[in-house]
Amino acid sequence: MSRYRFALRPKWILSHIFVLSLVVIMINLGIWQLHRLQEKRDRNARVTARSEExxxxxxxxxxxxxxxxxxxxxxxxxxxxxxxxxxxxxxxxxxxxxxxxxxxxxxxxxxxxxxxxxxxxxxxxxxxxxxxxxxxxxxxxxxxxxxxxxxxxxxxxxxxxxxxxxxxxxxxxxxxxxxxxxxxxxxxxxxxxxxxxxxPAIRAADPEPVPAPALDEGPHLSYALQWFSFSLMTLIIYPLILRRRAREIEREERNAALDAAAADEAEPDGGDPEDGAQLVSPAAPTGDPSG
Incomplete structure (x- = not known):
């Protein structure tokens, strides 16, 4: 888990809170749409039952x-x-x-x-x-x-x-x-x-009668499924974003380590330039100087 240490930085913590809040909101919107769907179904049942009396x-x-x-x-x-x-x-x-x-x-x-x-x-x-x-x-x-x-x-x-x-x-x-x-x-x-x-019958010139309430269920079910889908996609995609960022950081750290190693190998020996050097004396004359 050390590769995800970056996720504990303040800006990432704020990101986690934002994403979590977004998921909670979307789930609640989906639940609200299901409630609206049930209200519509109950209303349709009332309209049908009462109009049949x-x-x-x-x-x-x-x-x-x-x-x-x-x-x-x-x-x-x-x-x-x-x-x-x-x-x-x-x-x-x-x-x-x-x-x-x-x-x-x-x-x-x-x-x-x-x-x-x-x-x-x-x-x-x-x-x-x-x-x-x-x-x-x-x-x-x-x-x-x-x-x-x-x-x-x-x-x-x-x-x-x-x-x-x-x-x-x-x-x-x-x-x-x-x-x-x-x-x-x-x-x-x-x-x-x-x-x-x-x-007598309604005339052509009279106002157009308002139609009876429609008994369809409206778009509430599809809206609910959309909100739940958005929530699921967020829960899948956000961890993938964290994983990708962790890999990028690992790659950056590995490249930095390789660059540092290459720089160390390229440096000249930093020891005493006279270490290991041998002093060579002028060659002594050979033979008899007088001869």
Missing amino acids: PVAQAGDLAAPGQYGKVGGLEFRRATATGTYLGDQQVLVRGRSNDSAPGSWVLTPLRLSDGTALVVNRGWISNSGEYDAVPKRFAAPTGEVTVTGLVRETETRGSFGSVDPKTGTLTDLARADVARLDQQVDEDLLPYVLQLQVQK
Whole structure:
């Protein structure tokens, strides 16, 4: 393990923490997508079960003001007969249809008992240019019978546009029955009916009915598998990066040692230059100097 001593340096420790945090985040994102998948499956089961129940009379499901009792009724099919209050219909801004911008048209339907039901007559394309329902989308006159899905009133969460609390509005940020109830003379039932069938029949010039909720599971499973795959790839690739770096350091150290050894061999002998040297005396004359 000595080859991985570099991994204990501060900058590498920070790298380990970052990678580990990244893996934890990706795993949690995958788990969150699985939770979203289960929520979608549960919702689909509720939609299927409730929409298969017998069609109920709208006034029998809840009384005006009973907003807290509608949650268990959403996606039930209901029917009602009455007369549209066309002069009191409003737009709900920012509703797309196949990515096209537009609005919903909400029209109160006055019932025989004097209460009214908010009917979502459908979607119109407006690209944000309207602040009231155009005249060409006027509600039909006379008695009509409507059948559709019960949808809960919408309320603002932590974010989103805020509608004025007072005054008569011609467009809303959301299908808020309580806010609409402030400007409609009749008492409104505490939910919206998403129109599917109307008698007399829906006209070609009427808003396009909003489709029933799709029962697909969405992309949550594929997203979860992607996050788990990213986590696994990180856990495989990061050790390989450490291994590669360890080999690079070993190679650098080995090359440095070879360079040092070569340098030592190339150095001249550093001893006393006179060591081992023999002093040679001038040659003595030979023979008789006189001869």
